Amino acid sequence: xxxxxxxxxxxxxxxxxxxxxxxxxxxxxxxxxxxxxxxxxxxxxxxxxxxxxxxxxxxxxxxxxxxxxxxxxxxxxxxxxxxxxxxxxxxxxxxxxxxxxxxxxxxxxxxxxxxxxxxxxxxxxxxxxxxxxxxxxxxxxxxxxxxxxxxxxxxxxxxxxxxxxxxxxxxxxxxxxxxxxxxxxxxxxxxxxxxxxxxxxxxxxxxxxxxxxxxxxxxxxxxxxxxxxxxxxxxxxxxxxxxxxxxxxxxxxxx
Amino acid sequence: xxxxxxxxxxxxxxxxxxxxxxxxxxxxxxxxxxxxxxxxxxxxxxxxxxxxxxxxxxxxxxxxxxxxxxxxxxxxxxxxxxxxxxxxxxxxxxxxxxxxxxxxxxxxxxxxxxxxxxxxxxxxxxxxxxxxxxxxxxxxxxxxxxxxxxxxxxxxxxxxxxxxxxx
Numbered sequence: 001x002x003x004x005x006x007x008x009x010x011x012x013x014x015x016x017x018x019x020x021x022x023x024x025x026x027x028x029x030x031x032x033x034x035x036x037x038x039x040x041x042x043x044x045x046x047x048x049x050x051x052x053x054x055x056x057x058x059x060x061x062x063x064x065x066x067x068x069x070x071x072x073x074x075x076x077x078x079x080x081x082x083x084x085x086x087x088x089x090x091x092x093x094x095x096x097x098x099x100x101x102x103x104x105x106x107x108x109x110x111x112x113x114x115x116x117x118x119x120x121x122x123x124x125x126x127x128x129x130x131x132x133x134x135x136x137x138x139x140x141x142x143x144x145x146x147x148x149x150x151x152x153x154x155x156x157x158x159x160x161x162x163x164x165x166x167x168x169x170x171x172x173x174x175x176x177x178x179x180x181x182x183x184x185x186x187x188x189x190x191x192x193x194x195x196x197x198x199x200x201x202x203x204x205x206x207x208x209x210x211x212x213x214x215x216x217x218x219x220x221x222x223x224x225x226x227x228x229x230x231x232x233x234x235x236x237x238x239x240x241x242x243x244x245x246x247x248x249x250x251x252x253x254x255x
Numbered sequence: 256x257x258x259x260x261x262x263x264x265x266x267x268x269x270x271x272x273x274x275x276x277x278x279x280x281x282x283x284x285x286x287x288x289x290x291x292x293x294x295x296x297x298x299x300x301x302x303x304x305x306x307x308x309x310x311x312x313x314x315x316x317x318x319x320x321x322x323x324x325x326x327x328x329x330x331x332x333x334x335x336x337x338x339x340x341x342x343x344x345x346x347x348x349x350x351x352x353x354x355x356x357x358x359x360x361x362x363x364x365x366x367x368x369x370x371x372x373x374x375x376x377x378x379x380x381x382x383x384x385x386x387x388x389x390x391x392x393x394x395x396x397x398x399x400x401x402x403x404x405x406x407x408x409x410x411x412x413x414x415x416x417x418x419x420x421x422x
Contacts, residue, residue, distance in 0.1 A: 010400070010403050011396060011399035011400045011402075011403050012399070013403055014399050014400075014402040014403040014406065015384065015399055015402075017406075018377060018378065018402075020383070020384055042407070045406065045407055045410045046403065046406050046407075048410065049374075049378075049406035049407075049409050049410045050377075050378050050406065052359065052413075053359075053363075053374060053375075053378035053379055053406075053409075054378050054379070054381075056356060056359060057359070057363075057375070057378055057379035058261075058379055059356045061257070061258070061260075061261030061264070061265075061379070062260060062261055062264045062270065062273070063257050063260070063261075064256050064257050064259075064260035064274075064277065065270075065274065068256070068260065068274050068277060068278070069256060072256075072277070072278055072281045072282075134293050
């Protein structure tokens with residue numbers, strides 16, 4: 001392993017061993033090791049250690065202590081503040097990242113606290129609103145009908161749920177239906193566009209939260225309940241009047 | 256979070272320091288959330304913040320920098336590696352495969368930090384070379400070099416430890 005060719009190939013051996021090398025590099029190395037015992041040995045060492053670490057490295061990892069998640073959740077809760085002076089696309093990206101960061105912590109602290117606090121529940125749903133619009137909220141001009149939405153909820157999630165009927169232009173266009181997990185169970189998540197802006201309606205069966213209006217995480221939220229279910233509308237900051245009108249339409253339409 | 260914590264322990268080699276590191280990482284990630292690009296690898300982004308946080312702490316404490324590319328490291332790995340054969344069913348491969356998790360952990364923790372990071376991020380966390388290069392703020396060629404040298408030294412350490420155990 002002293003000639004220039006061998007030295008040049010050394011870094012490539014690592015990539016060949018773990019499958020990251022290009023076809024050209026792999027061909028170069030394959031040809032070379034047929035006539036170079038030292039590099040053939042070095043390649044085998046790379047493969048052996050890559051496989052050992054890939055297979056067993058995780059077993060050497062330490063598990064995060066339970067209290068760490070709680071402390072981080074508390075730290076992040078203390079950091080929360082509304083973001084106003086940016087467009088909704090920027091805000092969506094920023095909070096989507098925040099949502100993923102928070103959700104990446106795992107469902108340890110939130111299930112405990114969402115059962116007690118509408119504010120925390122609203123915060124979690126605001127993050128779900130952003131996450132789901134990032135994933136599934138692209139507006140291609142198509143509209144999901146109430147029948148399609150109900151069929152999707154039933155077929156994809158096994159939910160037999162009445163999607164509130166449309167009640168005028170303020171209702172917006174229904175784009176997609178998803179199921180979200182929150183602290184106390186599952187929520188149907190209906191994604192709308194109203195005047196181009198993202199608006200979410202969450203329906204939480206088996207939970208009755210009092211009528212409320214909140215502003216947090218750069219969003220306005222309107223809460224009400226009916227027939228043993230809680231409904232939460234989530235929209236951008238400044239959309240409260242629009243949300244209240246939608247809530248009124250939805251409630252009147254359901255009666 | 257376990258994955259991030261596991262990486263932090265590998266870096267800091269202390270559970271307490273690792274907890275501080277992970278807490279700071281999440282806090283910084285939350286504050287820098289507008290810089291995350293949706294559709295890119297969140298895990299790699301968090302590792303980048305973790306690595307930068309760790310590097311800044313080390314700098315603040317004015318600790319001596321690990322010379323990952325030193326000739327001594329190369330020579331030690333070369334010498335140990337050349338003594339044995341690595342055929343898949345060779346005694347050497349059997350020794351590596353028989354190594355206990357504790358032995359693997361000790362061998363890994365004994366590596367220079369730059370090698371340890373590269374191996375962990377690639378072989379355990381399965382980041383791409385580009386993601387590792389971004390996280391560590393080094394060129395891809397350096398990632399390849401560190402991986403190559405790190406695995407070679409890890410192998411030599413493990414073989415030596417197993418040989419001593421079986422003696």
